[in-house]
Amino acid sequence: QSVLTQPPSVSGAPGERVTISCTGSSSNIGTSHDVHWYQHFPGKAPKLLIYGSTNRPSGVPDRFSGSKSGTSASLAITGLQAEDEADYYCQSYDSRLSDSVFGGGTKLTVL
Amino acid sequence: EVQLVQSGAEVKKPGESLRISCKGSGYSFTTHWISWVRQMPGKGLEWMGKIDPSDSYSNFSPSFQGHVTFSVDTSITTAYLQWSSLKASDTALYFCARGFYYDTSGNEAFDIWGQGTMVTVSS
Numbered sequence: 001q002s003v004l005t006q007p008p009s010v011s012g013a014p015g016e017r018v019t020i021s022c023t024g025s026s027s028n029i030g031t032s033h034d035v036h037w038y039q040h041f042p043g044k045a046p047k048l049l050i051y052g053s054t055n056r057p058s059g060v061p062d063r064f065s066g067s068k069s070g071t072s073a074s075l076a077i078t079g080l081q082a083e084d085e086a087d088y089y090c091q092s093y094d095s096r097l098s099d100s101v102f103g104g105g106t107k108l109t110v111l
Numbered sequence: 112e113v114q115l116v117q118s119g120a121e122v123k124k125p126g127e128s129l130r131i132s133c134k135g136s137g138y139s140f141t142t143h144w145i146s147w148v149r150q151m152p153g154k155g156l157e158w159m160g161k162i163d164p165s166d167s168y169s170n171f172s173p174s175f176q177g178h179v180t181f182s183v184d185t186s187i188t189t190a191y192l193q194w195s196s197l198k199a200s201d202t203a204l205y206f207c208a209r210g211f212y213y214d215t216s217g218n219e220a221f222d223i224w225g226q227g228t229m230v231t232v233s234s
Contacts, residue, residue, distance in 0.1 A: 002155065016134075032216060033218060034218045034220075037157075038221075040156075043224050043227070045158070045206065046208075046221075047224060048220055048221060048222045049226070051211065051212065051220035052213055052218060055213070057222065087155075087156065089156050091220070093217075093218070097172075099158060099173075100158040100159065100219065101157040102148075104155045105156065
């Protein structure tokens with residue numbers, strides 16, 4: 001059971017907007033700890049999509065955006081494209097565990 | 112180009128030892144922690160722990176404490192993940208990742224990842 005909870009799957013048609021939620025608690029997202037998001041194609045290296053809850057590394061399209069409120073965070077993808085079909089993970093730090101923690105991952109299917 | 116390149120796939124028997132590597136290049140190796148992340152078959156990412164290449168100080172997730180060790184060789188900018196006695200349950204894809212501290216609050220993301228090393232433990 002992951003400390004951070006994500007929906008197992010989400011789907012959307014090309015061009016649509018989808019969001020992926022990441023729910024934590026007062027010992028991780030609910031504190032000053034930021035949330036980071038990764039895109040992972042199976043068998044490949046994960047890629048940092050969002051850091052510091054809302055920031056995009058250079059080279060990441062602005063179709064990807066992040067937000068955080070209370071003990072939850074979200075990744076939004078607009079203008080969905082076929083190549084966005086991948087697994088997405090949130091990550092934060094948990095003060096109680098003194099560990100970095102990942103969500104269980106969400107598989108995005110582009111219909 | 113900043114990159115982490117990991118060693119190739121391994122097939123081992125239970126009880127055997129193993130060390131896999133992660134070579135950093137294109138940046139100052141000692142200024143970024145290296146984390147190790149496990150992905151068991153069909154499962155998500157799990158943070159195992161991290162090592163500071165500047166002094167080899169390591170921090171382990173309790174789930175992995177005592178079962179794996181981390182080390183570095185700064186002369187060849189390489190980090191290692193090591194097992195002394197493998198179990199079948201260690202079968203997984205292992206990633207190394209570079210720690211990215213972007214503010215003064217200690218928040219850490221992982222900005223560069225290795226390609227992964229598949230470890231298969233089977234009798």
